[in-house]
Amino acid sequence: MSVLDRPSHRPGTRPPAEPPAARRRRITDTGGRRVRPAELVLRYLLLLIVLALTVGPFLWQLSTSLKSPTEDIYGSPPSFLPRHPTLRNYERVADTVPVWDYALNSLKVAGASVVTNCVGSALAGYALARLRYPGRRAATLVFVLAMLVPVEGIFIAQFTTMRELGLNNTLVGVVLPGSVGAMNVLLMRNAFRNLPYEIEEAARVDGANAWQRFTRIALPAVRGTLAVVAIFSFMGAWDDFLWPLIVLSDPSRFTLTIGLNYLHGTFANDERLVAAGTVVAVAPLIALFACLQRYFFRGVGEGAVKG
Amino acid sequence: MTAPAPVPAPPPAPRVPPTPRVVPAARRAPGIRRQLPTSPWLFAAPGLLIAGGFALYPFVSTLVNSLTDRRVLLPGRFVGLANYRELLHDDMFWTGLRNSVLYVVGVVPALVVLPLLLALLVRRHIPGVAFFRSAFYTPVVASVVVVGLIWVWLLDERGLVNSLLEAAGAGRVGFLSDPWLLLLSAMAVTVWKGLGYYMIIYLAALANVPRELHEAAAVDGAGPVRRFLSVTVPAVRSTMVLVAALSSVAAFKVFSEVYLMAGPSGGPAGEDTTLVMLVQRTGTGLTGRVGYASALSVVVFAVTVALMLLVLRADRREET
Numbered sequence: 001m002s003v004l005d006r007p008s009h010r011p012g013t014r015p016p017a018e019p020p021a022a023r024r025r026r027i028t029d030t031g032g033r034r035v036r037p038a039e040l041v042l043r044y045l046l047l048l049i050v051l052a053l054t055v056g057p058f059l060w061q062l063s064t065s066l067k068s069p070t071e072d073i074y075g076s077p078p079s080f081l082p083r084h085p086t087l088r089n090y091e092r093v094a095d096t097v098p099v100w101d102y103a104l105n106s107l108k109v110a111g112a113s114v115v116t117n118c119v120g121s122a123l124a125g126y127a128l129a130r131l132r133y134p135g136r137r138a139a140t141l142v143f144v145l146a147m148l149v150p151v152e153g154i155f156i157a158q159f160t161t162m163r164e165l166g167l168n169n170t171l172v173g174v175v176l177p178g179s180v181g182a183m184n185v186l187l188m189r190n191a192f193r194n195l196p197y198e199i200e201e202a203a204r205v206d207g208a209n210a211w212q213r214f215t216r217i218a219l220p221a222v223r224g225t226l227a228v229v230a231i232f233s234f235m236g237a238w239d240d241f242l243w244p245l246i247v248l249s250d251p252s253r254f255t256l257t258i259g260l261n262y263l264h265g266t267f268a269n270d271e272r273l274v275a276a277g278t279v280v281a282v283a284p285l286i287a288l289f290a291c292l293q294r295y296f297f298r299g300v301g302e303g304a305v306k307g
Numbered sequence: 308m309t310a311p312a313p314v315p316a317p318p319p320a321p322r323v324p325p326t327p328r329v330v331p332a333a334r335r336a337p338g339i340r341r342q343l344p345t346s347p348w349l350f351a352a353p354g355l356l357i358a359g360g361f362a363l364y365p366f367v368s369t370l371v372n373s374l375t376d377r378r379v380l381l382p383g384r385f386v387g388l389a390n391y392r393e394l395l396h397d398d399m400f401w402t403g404l405r406n407s408v409l410y411v412v413g414v415v416p417a418l419v420v421l422p423l424l425l426a427l428l429v430r431r432h433i434p435g436v437a438f439f440r441s442a443f444y445t446p447v448v449a450s451v452v453v454v455g456l457i458w459v460w461l462l463d464e465r466g467l468v469n470s471l472l473e474a475a476g477a478g479r480v481g482f483l484s485d486p487w488l489l490l491l492s493a494m495a496v497t498v499w500k501g502l503g504y505y506m507i508i509y510l511a512a513l514a515n516v517p518r519e520l521h522e523a524a525a526v527d528g529a530g531p532v533r534r535f536l537s538v539t540v541p542a543v544r545s546t547m548v549l550v551a552a553l554s555s556v557a558a559f560k561v562f563s564e565v566y567l568m569a570g571p572s573g574g575p576a577g578e579d580t581t582l583v584m585l586v587q588r589t590g591t592g593l594t595g596r597v598g599y600a601s602a603l604s605v606v607v608f609a610v611t612v613a614l615m616l617l618v619l620r621a622d623r624r625e626e627t
Contacts, residue, residue: 150611155586157366275460277456281450
């Protein structure tokens with residue numbers, strides 16, 4: 001894990017290396033090696049091409065959503081910028097489907113998922129890593145097995161369970177199966193195990209009970225991993241499609257992803273509306289990512305190794 | 308592997324009545340007093356409940372249901388392997404299996420190679436490279452629904468890609484009307500969305516490749532391609548296996564991309580139905596055939612496990 005942490009910290013450590021490089025007016029990488037100008041041009045060229053391919057589609061969607069209803073969006077050659085940018089499509093999409101209610105539902109689901117995952121996986125992770133009791137290995141095994149079971153293989157059974165619990169077509173039903181992700185539990189377990197034991201041991205000798213050791217000593221020390229769990233829970237719940245599609249049938253309870261699918265299926269003829277809807281759905285996550293990239297990248301590393 | 312420090316024996320307690328068998332842990336765990344919220348099982352309970360109730364129990368119940376003719380609204384009877392026999396004669400099942408397998412074949416090589424090249428591209432710390440890395444990761448952050456709909460519009464008969472093709476003098480292409488082209492387009496979308504994710508995994512692996520190896524190879528006169536093949540690839544080989552395993556399992560379970568691009572019924576005559584789409588269509592709704600859908604789910608699960616084993620086995624053979 002320590003190895004995988006490295007690239008995520010690199011963007012943060014880059015600035016100190018840069019000013020001297022800039023002053024010498026010579027492009028070097030962090031290793032201090034010079035980069036040949038020809039190679040540099042080629043690299044930037046390739047980077048820009050990939051940039052156009054990865055970010056371009058999002059910008060095209062944004063541009064489509066800002067084009068007025070009278071503007072031709074099908075023309076060839078295409079016009080990349082809206083001639084008269086307007087927010088009219090965002091009003092219209094809200095008139096067609098209750099997109100802000102959907103956004104609120106998504107926010108509720110994602111928020112609840114963050115809370116339950118942080119609390120549940122921190123508690124369980126601590127129990128697996130630090131507390132000693134018979135059956136601990138069995139408990140760990142439960143989480144490992146749960147992590148290996150793919151949602152796609154069991155969602156029919158989950159669906160019937162939800163019906164039996166009377167939670168079909170509710171937001172609680174959307175949140176519940178993913179409310180304490182097994183992988184998050186194992187991530188937290190590893191984070192707790194990597195803490196030096198001596199401090200907790202000292203606290204224990206001083207009479208702190210497990211709960212006090214957990215909240216006062218261990219938990220503050222794993223804030224980074226907790227942030228990763230929070231972010232990935234939020235993203236997972238906000239982006240999820242298959243499970244909410246199964247559980248929710250009443251259009252007034254849709255989350256954004258299901259609502260967009262509904263919008264697309266029912267009003268597919270108006271690309272501007274769908275575009276406005278997708279922008280609403282993706283903007284919050286891009287903002288979140290822009291602010292907290294470090295944790296996103298760190299999560300990939302930890303998840304890949306553990307997963 | 309923190310070795311638990313030896314724990315002083317608890318002071319001889321006055322004889323207590325035997326605690327109920329339910330929470331034996333609370334008594335034996337050293338250092339934990341018998342105050343309420345400190346029992347390890349209480350800590351683990353929410354997690355265990357969810358993992359047991361929404362992963363392990365459904366798994367077992369899927370296996371059991373696959374042997375019944377249960378429907379969403381009707382309790383089932385035991386029918387033995389009838390569902391599995393029916394499956395063998397179900398054309399839709401074979402279509403679904405074919406498409407899901409094709410998805411693995413089409414997507415995995417691209418997701419093993421392209422992100423590695425991308426990682427090499429953003430590896431050198433030239434000015435602005437952090438921005439590019441983040442930008443390349445954007446598709447990972449977006450919901451698969453957003454991504455799917457963006458590409459439905461881009462690949463539309465009158466969408467941007469076709470406008471560009473026409474402007475370039477080529478004819479318009481029915482990416483979303485021809486079943487095979489649609490499946491290919493969906494694969495391309497899956498690759499597009501996954502690039503950034505695997506790029507980050509490769510970046511971490513590349514950070515471990517000693518630079519001296521590259522320099523030594525360069526001194527020996529190896530060109531960039533040669534250095535890539537004989538220094539970089541062997542050094543990140545285990546990561547390539549990991550990526551192959553992760554992406555093949557994910558690709559086989561594909562649902563959303565094809566569902567969004569082909570529609571719920573999988574295009575005309577269901578030609579583009581994937582296995583998981585078939586499970587969803589068969590087992591949900593008020594008339595859903597839970598029993599049969601469970602048998603299909605068991606196939607999904609079995610193939611997923613088989614794919615994992617296959618990748619790991621191929622890895623081991625190569626190593627020896």
